[in-house]
Amino acid sequence: MKTSFKHAFKASLPVFAGYIALGIGFGVLLESKGYSILWAGLMALTMYSGSLQYAAVDFMSGGATLITTAVMTVFIQARHFFYGFSLLDRYKGMGGAKPYMIFGLTDETYSLVCTGDAPKGTDKKKYFLFLTMLNQSYWIAGCMIGAFLGSVLPFELKGVDYAMTALFIVIFVDQWKSQKNHIPAIIGVLSTVVCLLIFGSESFIIPSMAVITVVFAIFRKKLEKEESKND
Amino acid sequence: MIDVKYSIIQIALMAGLTALIRFSPFMLFPEGRKRPAFITYLGKVLPYAIIGMLVIYCFKDISFASYPHGLPAIIAGVAVVLLHVWKGNTLLSVFGGTAFYMILINFIFK
Numbered sequence: 001m002k003t004s005f006k007h008a009f010k011a012s013l014p015v016f017a018g019y020i021a022l023g024i025g026f027g028v029l030l031e032s033k034g035y036s037i038l039w040a041g042l043m044a045l046t047m048y049s050g051s052l053q054y055a056a057v058d059f060m061s062g063g064a065t066l067i068t069t070a071v072m073t074v075f076i077q078a079r080h081f082f083y084g085f086s087l088l089d090r091y092k093g094m095g096g097a098k099p100y101m102i103f104g105l106t107d108e109t110y111s112l113v114c115t116g117d118a119p120k121g122t123d124k125k126k127y128f129l130f131l132t133m134l135n136q137s138y139w140i141a142g143c144m145i146g147a148f149l150g151s152v153l154p155f156e157l158k159g160v161d162y163a164m165t166a167l168f169i170v171i172f173v174d175q176w177k178s179q180k181n182h183i184p185a186i187i188g189v190l191s192t193v194v195c196l197l198i199f200g201s202e203s204f205i206i207p208s209m210a211v212i213t214v215v216f217a218i219f220r221k222k223l224e225k226e227e228s229k230n231d
Numbered sequence: 232m233i234d235v236k237y238s239i240i241q242i243a244l245m246a247g248l249t250a251l252i253r254f255s256p257f258m259l260f261p262e263g264r265k266r267p268a269f270i271t272y273l274g275k276v277l278p279y280a281i282i283g284m285l286v287i288y289c290f291k292d293i294s295f296a297s298y299p300h301g302l303p304a305i306i307a308g309v310a311v312v313l314l315h316v317w318k319g320n321t322l323l324s325v326f327g328g329t330a331f332y333m334i335l336i337n338f339i340f341k
Contacts, residue, residue, distance in 0.1 A: 179279065
């Protein structure tokens with residue numbers, strides 16, 4: 001139990017920095033539209049998504065229709081549809097904790113659990129659960145602190161949110177080193193770049209996901225051969 | 232004035248849809264049921280593509296046309312890669328790279 005928590009805590013530290021910073025940014029923005037700390041806490045607890053919560057400030061303060069809110073939510077969150085597919089086996093047998101662990105699959109949590117098993121000496125179930133809970137607790141704390149402090153923030157946080165970018169880059173490098181076959185990583189980067197150039201930063205994620213899936217389908221034979229070499 | 236009731240409905244809608252999206256792979260392919268080989272294959276290769284996608288996602292709002300042309304984010308990104316290849320310490324790479332980025336945007340590329 002203790003070891004699982006310690007390992008999960010250590011793994012969660014990069015997310016701690018990013019979530020506190022991004023959460024505070026969100027809280028400040030939300031408060032500026034007249035929503036108090038309780039709203040920030042409620043949203044962090046139930047929605048638990050950085051990109052959507054930032055957009056939600058506009059939907060809520062601007063009184064967006066429910067249709068607009070729903071359509072935009074699907075657009076912004078579509079990438080999460082992908083995440084479960086690589087965790088079908090890893091999250092098998094997690095019991096009562098499983099729904100919460102799926103609920104908590106943010107970009108950051110997913111990136112920490114998608115490759116590599118739980119560290120040696122840890123209880124797999126507890127490790128992944130602690131990781132998910134720790135990350136969300138940082139997020140809730142950040143959002144509420146931001147809304148509490150509002151615009152009177154005594155310190156400058158500009159740039160702390162780069163921790164998220166750095167974390168994804170580090171995981172990308174780790175994955176690259178652990179695999180002989182780099183084609184899946186290259187497919188992900190290239191498809192996304194091409195779709196970003198074609199569709200623009202507002203609507204490139206769904207096309208990227210479609211292209212990635214199609215390209216994987218086309219190269220399946222070749223990639224499965226490579227995968228079996230890796231094992 | 233905040234419309235409390237309407238805001239709560241919006242939050243419930245967004246929270247519900249988010250959860251639905253995150254749950255759908257697990258609902259489509261529940262434990263103990265056989266799933267198509269293609270899905271198992273996708274599950275194996277997707278993590279590598281998704282992390283690549285997320286890296287690009289982080290850079291999506293950079294404007295290359297106007298000053299500072301995305302240079303701070305790119306320079307810091309290269310620094311993270313080099314530091315991580317060199318030392319292989321996740322915390323050092325993430326916090327070192329973030330500190331470096333903060334120095335770049337707050338002092339160098341003002």
